[in-house]
């Protein structure tokens with residue numbers, strides 16, 4: 343039995359078969375965020391900062407594991423590549439990405455279904471590949487990274503983004519203290535296979551790592567109702583039936599445990615910028 347829901351093929355439909363869970367989770371986290379650069383804009387800034395002088399505007403950019411296309415849209419708007427392809431395993435999220443995307447003059451934008459272990463892209467085709475918050479869904483992220491390296495043109499850049507193993511551990515402690523899952527703080531991290539501590543080494547096995555940045559993001563949830571909006575989307579807890587996916591019921595259980603109070607949490611975000619092996623420095 344696989345104990346990590348992010349790695350369990352049988353749970354991917356529950357996680358990404360519809361847009362609601364991801365949208366609710368992102369909305370709850372974004373409203374709680376009090377420190378940390380916005381991730382899509384930071385990806386663009388890193389790509390611009392590490393582009394060599396001789397690089398022209400990017401031809402093809404791939405946003406791998408693009409989800410609802412949040413980063414894809416910012417990259418299209420700010421980096422203005424000739425072509426941008428968002429690739430994801432989830433048809434529902436790709437549909438959401440297509441309907442959320444605007445028009446970006448000069449950029450051809452397409453969203454394709456695909457598995458990041460077998461990217462639907464030719465060898466040496468991408469000037470920039472982005473993989474944000476998705477490689478920890480692979481039991482063997484090194485394989486996905488080797489596949490990204492295969493698609494990079496000579497001198498092409500990859501920007502890989504992940505979270506620290508102990509991200510949001512204060513929220514695990516809250517669930518434990520409330521008695522809703524006595525083992526909440528002992529489950530395997532959702533980010534176990536590709537996290538801030540191993541992502542640079544994984545990247546270095548297939549590319550030349552150019553820079554690594556770690557940045558703490560801080561969150562302040564206004565109270566237990568707000569915390570429950572995020573917690574109800576977290577698949578790793580063993581909650582009583584009816585609580586997972588149900589923020590109202592989870593909030594009611596939290597209120598029984600404690601009077602309302604603000605909740606703080608943190609997650610360290612890691613950005614690895616790497617260049618195709620043997621590419622320009």
Ligand SMILES: C[S@@+](CC[C@H](N)C(=O)[O-])C[C@H]1O[C@@H](n2cnc3c(N)ncnc32)[C@H](O)[C@@H]1O
Pocket residue numbers: 358406407408409410411412413429430431432435456457458459473474475476479480
């Ligand atoms: C947390 S979302 C991240 C979405 C987006 N990159 C972002 O930063 O908001 C993780 C995404 O990885 C996708 N994913 C998981 N396994 C995948 C695979 N084997 N191939 C392609 N995409 C995958 C999921 O469908 C989901 O959209």
